Amino acid sequence: MTEPARLREISDDEFTAAYGSDRFTSAVILNRLRYAVEHMSTGFMREAFSPIIRDWYDFACTISGPPERGYPMAVVSNSLVVFLGTLGDAVRNAVEEYGPENLSPGDVLICNDPYRGGTHVNDVCFIRPVFAGGKIVTFVNMRAHQLDMGGTVPGGFSATKSNVYENGLVIPPVLLWSRDQPVRSTFSLIFDNTRWGGMLLPDFKSIHQQLKLGEQLVLENIERYGLDAYLGTLTYACDTSAERMRDAIALVPDGDYTGSALIDADGLDDTVDYTVRVTLRKRGQHIEVDLSGTSPQARTCINCGVLDAKTAVGVALTMLLDPEVPFTSGTWRTIDLATPPGTLVSSLPPDGGIMMFWEASGAVVSAIFDALNPVLGEKGVAGDYGSTNTHNASGVTAGGTPWTSATQCGGEHGPWGATKEGDGDSYTVLFFLNNLDPATETIEHDAPVVMLRKEHAIDTGGAGEFRGGAANLKDTLWLSAANHYLSPFRTKVPSGVGANGGKAGPNGAMWFFPPREGARELLGTSAEVYAGSIPVAGVLDPDSKAPDPEGVYHYFASRPVWRTEPGTVLRCLTNGGGGWGDPLARDPQRVLADVRNAYVSVEGAARDYGVVVVGDPHHDPEGLRIDEQATAELRARR
Amino acid sequence: MNEIRENPVLERIPVDGPCPRCGAEELRRYPVVSEGGWFQVVKCQSCLYSVDREPWSRLGPIQLLSDSL
Ligand SMILES: [Zn+2]
Numbered sequence: 001m002t003e004p005a006r007l008r009e010i011s012d013d014e015f016t017a018a019y020g021s022d023r024f025t026s027a028v029i030l031n032r033l034r035y036a037v038e039h040m041s042t043g044f045m046r047e048a049f050s051p052i053i054r055d056w057y058d059f060a061c062t063i064s065g066p067p068e069r070g071y072p073m074a075v076v077s078n079s080l081v082v083f084l085g086t087l088g089d090a091v092r093n094a095v096e097e098y099g100p101e102n103l104s105p106g107d108v109l110i111c112n113d114p115y116r117g118g119t120h121v122n123d124v125c126f127i128r129p130v131f132a133g134g135k136i137v138t139f140v141n142m143r144a145h146q147l148d149m150g151g152t153v154p155g156g157f158s159a160t161k162s163n164v165y166e167n168g169l170v171i172p173p174v175l176l177w178s179r180d181q182p183v184r185s186t187f188s189l190i191f192d193n194t195r196w197g198g199m200l201l202p203d204f205k206s207i208h209q210q211l212k213l214g215e216q217l218v219l220e221n222i223e224r225y226g227l228d229a230y231l232g233t234l235t236y237a238c239d240t241s242a243e244r245m246r247d248a249i250a251l252v253p254d255g256d257y258t259g260s261a262l263i264d265a266d267g268l269d270d271t272v273d274y275t276v277r278v279t280l281r282k283r284g285q286h287i288e289v290d291l292s293g294t295s296p297q298a299r300t301c302i303n304c305g306v307l308d309a310k311t312a313v314g315v316a317l318t319m320l321l322d323p324e325v326p327f328t329s330g331t332w333r334t335i336d337l338a339t340p341p342g343t344l345v346s347s348l349p350p351d352g353g354i355m356m357f358w359e360a361s362g363a364v365v366s367a368i369f370d371a372l373n374p375v376l377g378e379k380g381v382a383g384d385y386g387s388t389n390t391h392n393a394s395g396v397t398a399g400g401t402p403w404t405s406a407t408q409c410g411g412e413h414g415p416w417g418a419t420k421e422g423d424g425d426s427y428t429v430l431f432f433l434n435n436l437d438p439a440t441e442t443i444e445h446d447a448p449v450v451m452l453r454k455e456h457a458i459d460t461g462g463a464g465e466f467r468g469g470a471a472n473l474k475d476t477l478w479l480s481a482a483n484h485y486l487s488p489f490r491t492k493v494p495s496g497v498g499a500n501g502g503k504a505g506p507n508g509a510m511w512f513f514p515p516r517e518g519a520r521e522l523l524g525t526s527a528e529v530y531a532g533s534i535p536v537a538g539v540l541d542p543d544s545k546a547p548d549p550e551g552v553y554h555y556f557a558s559r560p561v562w563r564t565e566p567g568t569v570l571r572c573l574t575n576g577g578g579g580w581g582d583p584l585a586r587d588p589q590r591v592l593a594d595v596r597n598a599y600v601s602v603e604g605a606a607r608d609y610g611v612v613v614v615g616d617p618h619h620d621p622e623g624l625r626i627d628e629q630a631t632a633e634l635r636a637r638r
Numbered sequence: 639m640n641e642i643r644e645n646p647v648l649e650r651i652p653v654d655g656p657c658p659r660c661g662a663e664e665l666r667r668y669p670v671v672s673e674g675g676w677f678q679v680v681k682c683q684s685c686l687y688s689v690d691r692e693p694w695s696r697l698g699p700i701q702l703l704s705d706s707l
Binding site for chain 2: 093096172272284286292293296307331332335341342343
């Protein structure tokens with residue numbers, strides 16, 4: 001087994017022989033292809049009707065190479081990582097099953113089966129073969145979340161469905177356009193089995209146009225630089241990822257490392273929790289990740305497929321070892337995923353339904369962080385908020401208009417953990433999603449809801465030399481009666497684990513507050529407020545119902561559908577991000593700034609950081625100061 | 639009335655012979671997913687060298703009834 005030649009060290013002639021072009025031209029082509037997928041993405045976002053596309057950026061674009069080269073996924077858009085990670089395999093699996101020989105110019109092949117292509121049935125893959133000289137030379141691809149794919153729950157986001165039949169419509173590889181003509185039977189199949197087809201149709205048409213744009217931009221490159229240079233560049237892009245990932249892996253000491261992460265419960269009852277267990281075996285430039293010991297597949301659709309687990313492995317190792325590695329199929333060249341079939345993260349049809357896939361594969365990311373953080377020391381990365389705590393609601397207004405609110409009013413956004421570079425960000429999405437945050441104005445426009453709060457919760461970032469991001473606290477007031485589906489999965493043990501001696505962030509929870517007499521004023525945030533609540537989820541004090549790690553667990557699907565009266569307030573508090581490094585090593589000036597900015601309370605500054613801050617952050621924030629002597633004494637006592 | 643559910647473990651079938659790289663008598667056959675999809679590999683459990691690496695079925699352990707048409 002000889003080591004491949006290093007890309008920087010091969011001669012110009014060797015480079016041209018290997019990649020059909022000189023280095024400079026390859027770099028130009030690659031940048032032009034990155035432009036192509038971004039151009040497709042921008043066009044789609046500008047035209048999309050569906051809120052989940054328009055407001056969440058719930059789609060991604062890629063370019064893959066031809067069948068005889070193994071469908072290398074060489075170029076990806078800057079977007080939803082769980083889509084990018086699975087699209088390479090999705091394109092290969094869909095095209096191989098359909099038969100590349102059955103494809104023609106102008107075709108659009110679709111597939112949404114999680115077992116064939118990863119993620120969940122709402123995420124439809126759109127694959128367009130690009131022909132040059134009568135042969136398929138590339139595929140331009142998009143995966144986009146469709147608001148509904150049928151099944152028993154409108155919109156689909158629910159942990160309560162028990163198998164693939166309840167889950168939604170499964171589409172094998174079929175043509176949606178044939179030679180640029182719509183295939184009516186495929187459109188009818190979708191429209192007859194899903195809700196809100198009126199929103200799906202214009203988005204499908206837009207996707208068709210974006211794929212044509214991608215095809216045109218690819219063909220322009222081939223015309224300008226030649227087919228050899230184009231195909232060579234796809235290979236070069238994947239080889240670059242592979243080399244950088246090999247280099248990054250080589251820096252980890254050889255050894256066997258184990259980690260785990262916990263998911264609270266599935267959608268059936270709260271008697272079973274689910275553990276993801278990983279063993280990473282690292283030798284030289286190779287890593288094998290074994291998921292043996294992970295819980296069996298769940299009884300309801302909180303599972304993910306093995307391709308999502310593979311994505312999680314690629315993301316976790318990229319984030320921990322070298323975030324600059326371009327994400328292509330080459331990322332996995334010296335990484336093997338070895339997993340028994342039928343686990344929570346390698347589920348099988350028909351019983352191992354897949355809907356809340358990113359929660360399960362996110363636990364794979366957490367487990368890998370858990371395994372490698374102790375080895376990486378200061379290169380370790382602290383954990384994020386762990387679950388999108390997804391909220392979906394629907395109902396009918398007093399005037400009789402149906403409405404729906406999808407993935408907007410729960411704890412979908414939250415903090416990251418800290419790193420050696422600095423504090424964790426506070427209001428973003430899970431490590432491996434990379435989406436946008438819907439605007440409050442569109443949320444309130446589309447459903448009878450008022451966003452009362454969307455703020456950083458105080459004292460929720462894990463303490464450390466660098467602080468974890470703050471948990472998000474969100475209050476929404478529901479003006480109509482509503483049916484809510486709530487899916488917080490990680491409240492039992494901290495997801496925002498610390499790194500390099502940092503502390504974990506505390507866990508969040510969810511509550512409903514029944515309608516109050518004429519009340520539209522803000523709910524308070526002190527511990528006493530929770531006594532009047534109906535807890536939905538979280539580990540809470542049995543009396544006060546405020547978060548308490550020693551308290552009792554409340555199960556999110558104790559009511560599969562939470563029905564509420566007009567005037568009800570939903571409160572969602574996410575988990576906090578983990579801290580990095582020793583909290584007592586944090587610069588007191590940073591602690592002072594945190595108190596000034598309400599990330600940390602005066603009490604928290606003393607308790608968690610040993611920093612004594614004097615003054616009133618609410619009424620005289622500019623007057624805050626550090627008591628240097630008291631701080632030195634307090635830190636010396638720790 | 640909870641059924642007892644064992645956590646699944648990947649089966650690794652022993653293969654005779656030493657690793658050509660490190661000499662360890664620890665070769666095993668099992669499926670992996672990596673760049674390019676699923677493979678059946680024979681790998682040294684000591685140094686992770688792949689003695690053999692053949693493409694496996696497209697969806698790994700999942701077989702489609704329509705593949706039998
Ligand atoms: Zn060996």
